[in-house]
Amino acid sequence: MIPPRPQLQKVSMYSPGKPIEELRREKGLNRVIKMASNENPFGYSIYVDQAVQEEMRELTRYPEITSPTLGFKLARRLKVNTNQLIFGNGSDEIIRLLTRSYINEGDEAVMASVTFPRYKTNVLIEGGKPVEVEMTDGTHNLSAMLKAITDKTKMMFVCNPNNPTGTIVRKAELARFIDEVPSHILLIIDEAYYEYADSDEYLETLPLLNDYPNMIILRTFSKIYGLAGLRIGYGIMAPAIVQELMKVKDPFNLNRLAVAAAAASLEDEEFLQNTIKKNKKGRKQLIQGFNELGLSYFPTQTNFIMADVKRPAEEVFEGLLSKGIIVRPGHLMGYPTMLRITIGLEEENQLFLEALKTFTQETPQSAT
Ligand SMILES: Cc1ncc(COP(=O)(O)O)c(C=O)c1O
Structure with missing residues (x-):
């Protein structure tokens, strides 16, 4: 066998939420509810269908490598310059471009444990x-x-709101932190769930960008815009950093349909506001359900919620799977008795709560 790079020995493959198709195949179920990958259960903007249809006519042509039309629209919306933006095949790709461009062997990157x-x-x-x-x-x-910074620290990640816990860091604390991170360290603030955060304690980082050229903000069209399947996300940062990432990225990293869909989505404020409203209602519904079941949960600022089911998460996860409901068990994320549940449609939330209640009542508790 040809040995791969030794670094890969420490790397494990990403473990995604179980796909709907897989559970259907395995259990022969007709109806499967997926509340596992923080996707948007309310769909995507109606403008997307037409934009994608139109773009289909151009499929024989490579896309543009910098997505200028989308860049212009997004820059206007965010009140930044187009040269501060870079798009990726999901914000996943921007994370990879950042490490590819800046991490040397032995460099340290500080992040939260979960x-x-x-x-x-x-x-x-x-x-x-x-x-x-x-x-x-x-x-x-x-x-x-901050205390974990050493002379080898090159990068820091703050996921705000955090996945999988859904929590945010307090406004003043984050502002102080941004100020205290030394300017030679790249500070990456991942705001994949930015649009869902409604707390007064949520810090708007974008206005700080010009004062902190070492700061990078990541956002995505996969969550609130409902375009996870098309793969498109973006980063906002100093133009000098964009220039470096552009050298590393594949030239045609985005497909034409994703770019057209993202640009159309930006026109539809109504869809965005509706999703925010419905998600808020769903949050309340699940929280009320957990309260009734006597379960605790982390305060969430996102479209998912992590609740403590007070028994091995894997057991509950399997129990729910057999009823056609996919959630994310916390044992894979350092919380062995917690589940991460993506907020679904009202009916899905209801079915999930009922299934959870039935499972916990019918299944004797094993030792945790
Ligand atoms: C915090 C966070 N960042 C980034 C991503 C990647 O999103 P995408 O690559 O779909 O833009 C996710 C997806 O779940 C996420 O939760």
Whole structure:
């Protein structure tokens, strides 16, 4: 066997939410409800269909390598310059471009102990060292993260709101943190769930970007815009960093349909606001259900919620699977008795709560 790069020994493959098709095949179920990957259950903007149809006519042609029309629209919306934007095949790709461009063998990257796993994986692939800082009640411990900085630190990740816990870091604390991170360290703030955050304690980082040229903001069209299947996300950062990432990215990293869909989505404020409203209602519904079942949960600012089912998560996950409901078990994420549930349609939330209740009543509790 030809040995791969030694760095890969420490890397494991991404473990995604179970796909609907897979569960259908395995259990022969007609109806499957997926509440596992923080997708948008309310769909995507009606403008997308037409935009994609029109773009289909251009499929024989390569896309443009910088997506200028989309860039212009998004820059106007965010009130930034187009040269501060870079689009990726999902924000996943931007994370990879950042580590590819900046992490040298032995460089350290500070992150929370339970956060989006692609930070760690990409740092490891480049031969860097992830420094995972213990969290406090499912929330980043920013002062501990500052203390974890050494002369080898090259990068820091703050996922805000955090996946999988759904929590945010407090406004003043994050502002202080941004100010205290030394300017030679890249500070990556992943805001994949930005649009869902409605707390007064959520910090708007975008206006700070010009003051902190080492800061990078990541956002995506996969979540609130409902375009996870098309793969498109973006980063906002100093033009000099964009220039470096552009050297590393595949030239045609985005497909034409994704770019057209994203641009059309930006026109539809109504869809966005409706999703926010319905998600908020769904949050309340699940929280009320958990309260009735006597279960605790992390306060969420996202379209998912992590609840403590007080028994091995894997057991409950399997029990729900047999009823055609896919959630994400916490044992894979460092929370062995918790489930991460994506907020679904009202009916899906109801079915999930009923299934959870039935399972916990009917199944004797094994030792945790
Ligand atoms: C915090 C966070 N960042 C980034 C991503 C990647 O999203 P995408 O590559 O679909 O833009 C996700 C997806 O679940 C996420 O939860």
